Amino acid sequence: MERNRTPAYYAVLSVAWTAWLYLRTMLVFALVWYAASRWIHNPILLPSPIDTFKALGALIGNGELLSNALSSFRRLATSFALACVIGIPLGFVMAMNQVIYALVDPLIEILRPISGIAWIPLGMFILG
Numbered sequence: 404m405e406r407n408r409t410p411a412y413y414a415v416l417s418v419a420w421t422a423w424l425y426l427r428t429m430l431v432f433a434l435v436w437y438a439a440s441r442w443i444h445n446p447i448l449l450p451s452p453i454d455t456f457k458a459l460g461a462l463i464g465n466g467e468l469l470s471n472a473l474s475s476f477r478r479l480a481t482s483f484a485l486a487c488v489i490g491i492p493l494g495f496v497m498a499m500n501q502v503i504y505a506l507v508d509p510l511i512e513i514l515r516p517i518s519g520i521a522w523i524p525l526g527m528f529i530l531g
Contacts, residue, residue, distance in 0.1 A: 433452050440451040450458075462468040497504040 436449075436452050440446070440449045443449045446454060459468075493507065497507055
């Protein structure tokens with residue numbers, strides 16, 4: 404006599420299998436990382452996962468990680484707000500005035516295809 408398997412059974416099996424695949428992938432990555440760090444013998448070049456997680460625990464414990472994360476978030480929020488304050492009104496003005504559109508659109512079209520990551524060296528040069 405064969406048991407009647409419901410779709411819920413297969414859904415649970417699918418979730419368990421997906422979790423096992425993620426866990427296995429992370430375990431293999433950690434083992435390769437550990438083996439590479441042992442082979443290189445230079446903790447400055449490639450620290451072991453154990454040393455890395457110890458350092459992460461120290462950063463969390465003394466509050467430095469939270470402080471740095473909040474500082475980065477503050478910069479991100481400020482930049483986004485500044486972009487909105489400039490970009491949204493400029494977009495409205497460009498939509499209402501063809502002269503402004505004709506002046507600004509070529510600059511936007513020249514800069515638009517440049518990858519976001521390509522702006523990082525320029526930003527580092529300008530901001531220090």
